[in-house]
Amino acid sequence: MPKTKKKETFESAISRLDEIVKILEQGEAPLDEALALFEEGTGLLGACGKQLDEAEQKVVRLMKGEDGDPVERPFDETE
């Protein structure tokens, strides 16, 4: 698969997965293509599951930097 795995967003992985399931259920793709899709699908499933398992919430406080551009700082409620 030529897709860059790491950069792929969860959302695009999920929508690709939806697409694959749909194609497979329609049953019109040639067998070798269907098998390749199945393989891609299980790969995406694994990646998505892993992302869910490993996801750690990131919380930042957004500040306006000196040049006006946004600057992120760790969020600390006591600030």
Add this chain to the structure above:
Amino acid sequence: MADRKIFSVSDLNGKVKALLEGDLTLQNVLVQGELSNYKVYPSGHHYFTMKDAEGALRCVMFKGSASKLVFKPEDGMKVVAGGRVSVFPRDGAYQLYVTALTLHGAGDLHVAFEQLKEKLYGEGLFDQSHKKPIPRYPQRIALITSGAGAAVRDMIRVLGTRYPLAKVIVMPVRVQGAEAPPEIVGALRYANRYQVADLIITGRGGGSIEDLWAFNDERVARAIHASEIPVISAVGHEPDVTIADFVADLRAATPSNAAELAVPHVDEFRESLDSDLSRMALAIRQRLKLYRHRLDQVGQKPVMASPIGYIIQKRRALDHVRERLGGVSGRLFSAKREEYVRLAASLDAMSPLKVLGRGYSVVKRGDGHVLRRAKDVEIGESISVVLREGTLHCTVEERG
């Protein structure tokens, strides 16, 4: 009259003014009445009359006091005005210098809310057609709210539990007081300008109507409306409804509710991933079953089941055809042969040589024409007579 003091107009006005201003009651008075002839001047000062059934009172409210009004005064409104009584020397008229104007009966804020709601509704700011869809899987969620307190804490907690994949970007602002609206507006614009998020939640925890007032501010409403990034409003508790709620793309009852509406739950994902897997597996299994079935069907055909038997059988069929073919061609040949013999016999019977043999002869003109009538030849013309054996060349002497 000469012994009596004569005042100038200004002096008299000044004396009356001093008299009125010396009365402490008149310097801090509350007056109830109905607004009429209400005018806002370009200077920012408001001029109007307060009336009741019997009389009228001239009033002025200077720009500074007028800017604190939360509602827009209109003729006919029942109000209570607070201020001091004095004289406007130029006109020699006494008037009430209003420093505070509140609605009598219905609360000011309530009226202000209804007025703004009506105005923005009229402008189409609440139109459904303008509402942007909330992204299904937001990756960055900006919280424009107080940086401290239950609201931001609840939102971060709910977002973290439901969907830790989304990054939470807190943009701290004041959420009450005069500074709140400009700060909220500034944060909304900043978020859009730098595209810091793909979803914004703005709001605050519960409080009195005054506490929530920033979210009924026209500037805030317009900034929410102008946001390219979808906005969920999350103000107060369930029954609290603000202008921000009407203009936002989605209204949440509370801040935690906003967090719930903003993101799916990872558990739903796990379920959906599981279901995707079983659906894909089922589809592939069915597909393979179908191919297997077709393969079996092909395998059961004789050529696949017993190739040698198939060949023998075909060979026999070929022999049979060949035999039949042989029979047909034999019969066809003898029929044609018989026909040939018959035709040869009749050809022989018709041969002129056969006739000549019986004593007849053939007479021909010089050009080879066979004569059948005497008139076909002239007297003196040469003719030839063909006999069975040999030819006679003769000259015609007479025609009969």
